[in-house]
Amino acid sequence: MTPSLKPKLTSMKSFLCFLLFTCNLLFLHAQVFDVEPIKVTGDNDKRISLVIMGDGYTVNELDKFITDATNFSNSMFSKSPLKEYADYFNVYAIKVPSNESGADHPGTGSTYFETNWPVPTTNVDTFFNATFDSFGNHFLLFYEVDGNYANNTEAKIINVLADNFPTYDQALILVNSPYYGGSGGTFPMASTGISSDELAIHELGHSLFDLKDEYYPGDLLAAEAVNMTHVNNINNPRWNNWIGTDNVGVYQHTCSSGNCSDWYKPNTSCKMEVLNNPFCSVCKEGIIEKIHSLASPIDAYTPNNNTVDNLTFPLDFQLNLIKPDPNTLESEWILNAVSYADNVDDVSILETDLAESTNTLTAVVHDNSPFLRVDNHDSLHVYTVTWTINYSSLGVDDIESKMNNFNISLYPNPTYSILNLKFESSTSSNLKVDIISLDGKKVKSANLSSYENTQVDIGNLSQGVYVTNFYSGNVLIASKRLVKN
Numbered sequence: 001m002t003p004s005l006k007p008k009l010t011s012m013k014s015f016l017c018f019l020l021f022t023c024n025l026l027f028l029h030a031q032v033f034d035v036e037p038i039k040v041t042g043d044n045d046k047r048i049s050l051v052i053m054g055d056g057y058t059v060n061e062l063d064k065f066i067t068d069a070t071n072f073s074n075s076m077f078s079k080s081p082l083k084e085y086a087d088y089f090n091v092y093a094i095k096v097p098s099n100e101s102g103a104d105h106p107g108t109g110s111t112y113f114e115t116n117w118p119v120p121t122t123n124v125d126t127f128f129n130a131t132f133d134s135f136g137n138h139f140l141l142f143y144e145v146d147g148n149y150a151n152n153t154e155a156k157i158i159n160v161l162a163d164n165f166p167t168y169d170q171a172l173i174l175v176n177s178p179y180y181g182g183s184g185g186t187f188p189m190a191s192t193g194i195s196s197d198e199l200a201i202h203e204l205g206h207s208l209f210d211l212k213d214e215y216y217p218g219d220l221l222a223a224e225a226v227n228m229t230h231v232n233n234i235n236n237p238r239w240n241n242w243i244g245t246d247n248v249g250v251y252q253h254t255c256s257s258g259n260c261s262d263w264y265k266p267n268t269s270c271k272m273e274v275l276n277n278p279f280c281s282v283c284k285e286g287i288i289e290k291i292h293s294l295a296s297p298i299d300a301y302t303p304n305n306n307t308v309d310n311l312t313f314p315l316d317f318q319l320n321l322i323k324p325d326p327n328t329l330e331s332e333w334i335l336n337a338v339s340y341a342d343n344v345d346d347v348s349i350l351e352t353d354l355a356e357s358t359n360t361l362t363a364v365v366h367d368n369s370p371f372l373r374v375d376n377h378d379s380l381h382v383y384t385v386t387w388t389i390n391y392s393s394l395g396v397d398d399i400e401s402k403m404n405n406f407n408i409s410l411y412p413n414p415t416y417s418i419l420n421l422k423f424e425s426s427t428s429s430n431l432k433v434d435i436i437s438l439d440g441k442k443v444k445s446a447n448l449s450s451y452e453n454t455q456v457d458i459g460n461l462s463q464g465v466y467v468t469n470f471y472s473g474n475v476l477i478a479s480k481r482l483v484k485n
């Protein structure tokens, strides 16, 4: 993928040169800037693309912007679990030049902060209009506030992204100011001051990873989330599995006003509460689950449809995986419903392994990271590649392949009676689930359709532990422990 739209427009221009007038309009409208790769680990369509734009960098300061963006990226990917999953991300920088250097500081924050954390008063013309003292908050560096240069800046940000990197997953604005400050929201903004990188990573915790603040964020922002739960759910919060480890508990929020006593958090020292601290275990798990929902660990596989050219034995099948560091991915290879190999990236199938007719080879990949506790957790990501091998006495006719992604959820767990089963997959429409007792008997079975909730009543089963097995076709792709109360 070309990181800049410029070459695309150029080729479009050569194709559509007879539409010269239209092309001129396109060029007038689009603001095309240089896009520089900061960290590229693979194809953009297989990675999460983080795009950094600068504000308050003049043309002569764009090299400094690239250095600042690189430093930010290095800082972000030194923090667990982003460190372990760094290969799931690409980072690019759009070199947006500003007319003047720095950020606005009107000096309208509270006297206490203005005095103790002094910032010179400035009023500069910058591309995205970064302004300290937004909403009267000295450290709130935001783009949509002061009247001097603000002019619907969010629309401007969206246009720059559309014209320069339309396939971004998350964008961030780095502001060329040495003073601490930043803001969250759709497009987090942070200065290059001390700890502002920490602030930006905290804000990405909201905008990219759906985490809540673990200080009380106020009644308007309080909601059920990975790391926030309502008093009604404190006996079975989403982080139930972590309670008692890594200082995870169920802690009531505190505040000076509002309904904070209705809301609870898993930790008291998470980066979502205190900058420079690590993410708590619950937030780490949430971050990894979001990464898994945005990017498959299967980067590529062979043979892929239409690339099969040499059908001689042994037949080689290979996965290219995006491995966390250390690698926590596990794979199982299943040939005609029988386990063939475990935790290898490739297998070689012999002619004697195949039945005369249609053979099915499936590789099932999931992440067994210790950061994930999926037993009681309500979400499980599984990825498969299935090859259909048509074999007869004349040899192999053809090999068809298909990749599937599944996000499976099962809740509540434990349950007294009703069990909700659901899976999301854009690539597969059906799953079968069997509930098995510990003595190996199938006690319930149900068919699931993608994106539909299916309820199974297990009220008549005796109390204890069961295993739920999820099958795609006749291949077991996931097992989860289920507790009946």
Ligand SMILES: [Zn+2]
Pocket: 214, 227, 266, 267, 270, 271, 272, 279, 280, 281, 282, 283, 284
């Ligand atoms: Zn946390």
